[in-house]
Amino acid sequence: MGRLTGRAAIVTGAASGIGRASAELFANEGALVLAVDRPGANLAFEHGAIETLAADIGEDASPAAIVAAAIQAFGRLDIVYNNAGVSGSTPVGETSDEAFDRQLSINLRAGFRISREAVPYLVKSPAGRLIFTASIMARHTDNGLVAYSASKAGVVGMMRTFALELGRHGVTSNAILPGAIATGMTAASFQHEDVAAVWAKKAALKRLGQPIDIARAALFLASDDGGFVTGQALGVDGGLMLRV
Secondary structure, X not given: OOOOOOOEEEEEOOOOHHHHHHXXXXXXXXXEEEEXXXXXXXXXXXXXXXXXXXXXXXXXOHXXXXXXXXXXXXXXXXXEEEOOOOOOOOOHHHOOHHHHHHHHHHHHHHHHHHHHHHHHHHOOOOOOXXXXXXXXXXXXXXXXXXXXXXXXXXXXXXXXXXXXXXXXXXXXXXXXXEOOEOOOOOHHHHOOHHHHHHHHHHOXXXXXXXXXXXXXXXXXXXXXXXXXXXXXXXXXXXXXXXXX
């Protein structure tokens, strides 16, 4: 029996990278999964336990529609993994209001709204789980990341409040802080061997992370193994931030 047998999950940003690896791993561990990504994304899965939904999580109607689709498909909801995100790099003085708002809308606001819609169902679950993909840039930053770092720091603060308020119902809420992961948003950069080598060298484990590394952390938090872990920002970065 899998570690998530009998549970139903939503995974956003599920067409590629961390989201896809997580949706497939959850399903392999027995969960029924609603895999969500924007219209036009590749939502083809071979696993029979994975249902799909094309939705732009930034649109006002999407959070309610996503949760409703999960309930219609599975009749219950135990796990919400808010993984979808966007990034961008522009100097502070060149960051437009629109660019700033876009990152906060997708990375922070959408996760809040999906989670809020899910709360009435999570509190009925014997093992309700909220999981968020944040970033090591929630704690650190770099040039050009004013919007991205702000959005991911907001995710961590929001996650902790969900943990505090929902703990009485047995619902856990945690965030994962990935480091340098060879995945959708960063794949173009890491295709350059010199760039990939620099980032791999910085990490204590001397390699880039892979989507499955983050998916395994999400599985831990979603399963009974993580049942007494809540309000935590779990760094999964191969030791990237050990040096300052």
